[in-house]
Amino acid sequence: MTDEQCSLFEPGHRACGGCAAALAARAILDAAGPDTIIVSATGCMEVFSTPYPETAWKVPWIHSLFENNSAVASGITAALKKQGRKEKVIALGGDGATFDIGMLCLSGAFERGHDFVYICYDNEAYMNTGIQRSGATPYDASTTTSPAGKCSTGNRRPKKDLPAILAAHGAPYVATATIAYLPDLKKKVRKALDTEGPCYVQVHAPCCTGWGFEGEKTLAIARLAVETGLFVSYEMENGVVTRVKKVVRKPVEEYLKEQRRFRHLFRPKRNDAEIAKIQAIADRNAEKFGIDINLKK
Amino acid sequence: MMEIMEGSHAVAHAVRMCRPEVIAAYPITPQTHIVEALAEMVANCSLDAEYITVESEFSALSACLGASAAGSRVYSATTSQGLALMFEVCFNTAGMRLPVVMSIVNRALGAPLSIWNDQQDSISLRDSGWLQFYAEDNQEATDLHYIAYRVAEDKGVLLPAFVCFDGFILSHTYEPVEMLTQEQVDSYLPPYSPVQRLDSKNPISIGLFASPDYYMEFRYEIDRAMKASSQVIREAGRRFGEMFGRDYSNLVEEYRMDDAECAIVAMGSICGTVKDAIDEMRRDGQKAGLLRIRTFRPFPGDEIKKALAGVSSVAVLDKNISLGAKGAVALEVRDALYGSGIPVLDYIIALGGRDVAKKDIKSVVKMAMAGNGDLFYGLRGEVLG
Amino acid sequence: MIMPLGLGCSSRPGTSRVNRTGSWRTFRPVFLRDKCTKCRLCIQLCPEGCIMEESEGFPVPDYTYCKGCGLCAEECPAEVIEMQKEEK
Structure with a gap:
């Protein structure tokens, strides 16, 4: 039997068809293996995988609250250490739990240096409560609390740079990954687990329901985020970027036009000024991380 | 042995002898002397525990919840604003049936800000599913910690417990206290053996969400365990009296x-x-x-x-x-x-x-x-x- | 089914299998064997984890759980998975 077939994340869960978070959960457990304790925050993944008495998890799993998975994980790592046990601990949370409400616990746990991995599945809004903006929502995305309207082009702020914040805590390993490239995602999860100390992996996980695209396009959208430079897949070791996925960049509108959350930038008429601002974000990313492959060589 | 001790220090020594494996606490007046004393014991190897210096009371209890779910005996202490910050985790700990023991050094809640004593803090958590003991003096504050662990961890109870004693009036007052020996405590309080724990050899999921088909039954079970704990408290208190001469068999x-x-x-x-x-x-x-x-x-x-x-x-x-x-x-x-x-x-x-x-x-x-x-x-x- | 409540709202592993999500499906992926390269991509990227590898190495979906999202068909490099309307 291959590792994909003895999945530690079982079917029967209630995620939407084509859900990137469900796919991320499978990949994370494939990489982590059975000797892993999962500490879940409240959120889509928690709700679709554990309606009592059903659980999709075949590893030890605990859910306490929305904002405390890092602190619960701190306690678990301490208990394991005291008991002389070797299981690995992964705290899992969506972007709302991670970027916003759980930030205090996350910062404390990273500053204290507990040996655990925090994995954020980032779908760029509060999906479980109905697509409200979070600190991870990108510029101009229309959500139910940052709706585009006559005098608004959607979310007014760019995405918070959480990997940098956690790297600044002294985290030995910080990485971004995407469900578009599963082998890379698994490799990063494994590397984080094998690195001593608090490590962070942020997984870009497009939400077909929240972003407005068909479920079969989940991977295609995730790839476009990378190919346009709006999402950069990289690794930071001891605060230094050591590896970046390079791309032949496409214009951002190829990504934007596929999603209902950016539809207001194209309809009723095209908003060139705003699209240019988003292109500028991608250009800055490209420059900062050096992602461009120069084809003219 | 009778010793003249500050209330906080007497409690800290009682907690030490209960052998907690994980302690997570955040400083707040008038609780600080307890957690400082415990930190000193850990630093001097007279207490073999993991001590987590959390960044808030919210995380203190969350870390205790995690460590308890992983199968360790845990301890925390707080008061007033700190307990208020734990509110959400308090309900969660009880609902998850984790026998965390926490000292509440009773203090008023703001506004207005006050560091002085009343019992508004723990009373305000009366609906949370924690056992609540109130001590009259430092002897009782000390003894109730041994009893609290024994009752909370009883397989017919499995609920967390507050041991409440008045801030400053008891916590900062020197009184004669009869301290048990480690051997006495070990003979009264067996090591914690959890009914279930996070363990890759037996991978259960804990803390699922409950639909309206199940929620009421879970709440009923907590209430039933709380009510059943009365008899467990009586027995634990009677046994304490038999062994050490101070009877706590009545509520x-x-x-x-x-x-x-x-x-x-x-x-x-x-x-x-x-x-x-x-x-x-x-x-x-x-x-x-x-x-x-x-x-x-x-x-x-x-x-x-x-x-x-x-x-x-x-x-x-x-x-x-x-x-x-x-x-x-x-x-x-x-x-x-x-x-x-x-x-x-x-x-x-x-x-x-x-x-x-x-x-x-x-x-x-x-x-x-x-x-x-x-x-x-x-x-x-x-x-x- | 009568069973005692799991302490602390807990449950045993693998219990989600009682929920047969195949009933959600409106389109069914049909795997055509002749051009399948056995690349296993569909097995890896199924969010349900319900595509299995049979003895000859061909992928086989478990229709008990397949929600019919179409991700496998969309991503199949050999284009051998067809989404067909479910007959009720």
């Missing part, structure tokens, strides 16, 4: 209640003053007695009803106020006496560290006998304008 303590006409009902350190006042009143021929509630959760309604059966009036001293209603203890005592016809009068007293003397107790009894109550006692009219 309440009756003081000169035999022929009492007016009964005072109170919790915590104020009861020392009440007992002295009662002695003096008795000398003057006034038939006053005290019913001290040691266990507020589970609420010992039957014991209270029985103890107060013969009295003609009841005066409840509430160091808390359910704003817009009455003091929480009075409300529940009234419920216990429902149908008896015995008047229960409420006195909101000693909030935010306001001192209470014997004369105040005598004054309350006088008011109660005259049917005058349900008020804030000792308000300073001159500052109210």
Whole structure:
């Protein structure tokens, strides 16, 4: 039997068809293996995988609250250490739990240096409560609390740079990954687990329901985020970027036009000024991380 | 061995002998001396525990929850604002049936900010599913920690517990305390053996969400465990008495209640003053007695009803106020006496560290006998304008 | 089914299998064997984890759980998975 077939994340869960978070959960457990304790925050993944008495998890799993998975994980790592046990601990949370409400616990746990991995599945809004903006929502995305309207082009702020914040805590390993490239995602999860100390992996996980695209396009959208430079897949070791996925960049509108959350930038008429601002974000990313492959060589 | 110790230090030593594996706490006055003492013990290897210096009380209890779920005995201590910050985790810990033991060094809740004593903090968590013990003196504050662990971890209970004792009045006061030896504590409190824990050899999921088809039954189970804990407390208290000579087999303590006409009902350190006042009143021929509630959760309604059966009036001293209603203890005592016809009068007293003397107790009894109550006692009219 | 409540709202592993999500499906992926290269991509990227490898190495979907999201068909490099309307 291959590792994909003895999945530690079982079917029967209630995620939407084509859900990137469900796919991320499978990949994370494939990489982590059975000797892993999962500490879940409240959120889509928690709700679709554990309606009592059903659980999709075949590893030890605990859910306490929305904002405390890092602190619960701190306690678990301490208990394991005291008991002389070797299981690995992964705290899992969506972007709302991670970027916003759980930030205090996350910062404390990273500053204290507990040996655990925090994995954020980032779908760029509060999906479980109905697509409200979070600190991870990108510029101009229309959500139910940052709706585009006559005098608004959607979310007014760019995405918070959480990997940098956690790297600044002294985290030995910080990485971004995407469900578009599963082998890379698994490799990063494994590397984080094998690195001593608090490590962070942020997984870009497009939400077909929240972003407005068909479920079969989940991977295609995730790839476009990378190919346009709006999402950069990289690794930071001891605060230094050591590896970046390079791309032949496409214009951002190829990504934007596929999603209902950016539809207001194209309809009723095209908003060139705003699209240019988003292109500028991608250009800055490209420059900062050096992602461009120069084809003219 | 009898030792003169600060209350906080006596409690810290009791906690040490309970052998917690994980301690997570955040400093807050007047709890600090306990957690400082424990940190020192860990630093000097007299306590073999993981000590997590969390960034907030919210994380303190969250870390305890995680460590407890992983199968370790855990400890924390807090008070007032810190306990308020833990509110959400308190309900969660009880619902997840994790036997966390936490000292509550009782202190008033802001606003206005006050570091001084009343019992508003723990009383405000009365619905959270934690057992609540209230100590009268430092001896009891110390002993109740051993008992709390034994009861909380009982397989018929599996609920977290507060051991409450009054901030400064007890925590910062030096009193003679009979400390048990490690051997004595080990013989009374067995190592924690969890019914279930996070373990890759037996990978369960804990803390699922419940639909309306299940939620009520889970809440019912918590309530049932809480009610069943009464008998476990009695047995643990009786056993403690048999082994060490201090009996805690009752959830309440009756003081000169035999022929009492007016009964005072109170919790915590104020009861020392009440007992002295009662002695003096008795000398003057006034038939006053005290019913001290040691266990507020589970609420010992039957014991209270029985103890107060013969009295003609009841005066409840509430160091808390359910704003817009009455003091929480009075409300529940009234419920216990429902149908008896015995008047229960409420006195909101000693909030935010306001001192209470014997004369105040005598004054309350006088008011109660005259049917005058349900008020804030000792308000300073001159500052109210 | 009568069973005691799991302490602390807990449950045993693998219990989600009682929920047969195949009933959600409006389109069914049909795997055509002749051009399948056995690359296993569909097995890896199925969010349900319900595509299995049979003895000859061909992928086989478990229709008990397949929600019919179409991700496998969309991503199949050999284009051998067809989404066909479910007959009720």
